[in-house]
Amino acid sequence: MTAFVTTRPDAAKRFDAQRGLVLVLLAVALAAPFGVYPIFLMKGLCFALFASAFNLLLGYVGLLSFGHAMFFGFAAYVTSHAAKEWGLTPEVAILLGMLTAATLGAVTGWLAIRRSGIYFAMVTLAFAQMMFFVAVQAPFTHGEDGIQGVPRGRLFGLIDLNDTMAMYYFVLAVFVASLLFLHRVVNSPFGQVLKAIRDNEPRAISLGYEVDRYKLLAFVLSATFAGLAGSLKSLVFQLASLADVHWHASGEVVLMLLLGGVGTILGPTVGAFVVVSIQNYFSGAGSWVTIIQGVIFIVCVLLFRSGIVGVAAPWFKRRGMRI
Secondary structure (H helix, E strand, C coil): CCCCCCCCCHHHHHHHHHHHHHHHHHHHHHHHHHCCCHHHHHHHHHHHHHHHHHHHHHHHHCCCCCCHHHHHHHHHHHHHHHHHCCCCCHHHHHHHHHHHHHHHHHHHHHHHCCCCHHHHHHHHHHHHHHHHHHHHHCHHHCHHHCEECCCCCEECCCEECCCHHHHHHHHHHHHHHHHHHHHHHHCCHHHHHHHHHHHCHHHHHHCCCCHHHHHHHHHHHHHHHHHHHHHHHHHHHCEECHHHHCHHHHHHHHHHHHHHCCCCCCHHHHHHHHHHHHHHHCHHHCCHHHHHHHHHHHHHHHHCCCCHHHHHHHHHHHCCCCC
């Protein structure tokens, strides 16, 4: 009599390990506001979403933009203005902010993708500087004062977002949904083409792909989710200011991504929380914060050349988990 031994496929084991990791991280996120200041957590989640949106462009297409602050900042301005002056509900105000970011992304991307490398980066920076000038001069942005006292309102007319815990779980839900969507995008056939363009653009062209169309769509998607992050941040802090649209914000998101790990799923989140933690817990050091941030960045670049998550990724991969 022959005994048959059945074993679970490796793919199923990897799926279970991946699902277990996701559930643990989700449980930590759900419990976090009971032990950590919720506003700090929400700021981290907003910037994590911003960095994840930027990661779609840099990590999977290989395009370095220095203008993502304009999508982040102008979405914040439009959302704040719509909520405060027009009295729109938060979900509608956020959608308007995302639409604004997508429109800016389409216009900027249509011109920027015609160049590559440093020239692409300079085109995006030029657009960002022009939009910063608009933010300084436009009446609805209130110049250096910004838009203050932005009402959070009631989500779908039911949930009062003035309750900090309700606001936190709303931001967390949007962040998780956005991360899942971006993860699906980069692992779809569309995402595989983006990676092919990143690795060898001439070969992708020779295979018949309309590279510029793929780049433009990726740019618009990245801009839209950067706008979503800016819209959420404006409701969390009830403020939209010039700091959101300044080119420093574009440089900051690059730093977050490099610290966490370019082209990884969780890298942008880890990098964002590292930078936000430095700014928060070393705020008493004044201008020394930038020096401390610079030292940490140098150490991470020297010791973790692929970012914190990038270094840890092979260990997790051997256990069937992709991070």
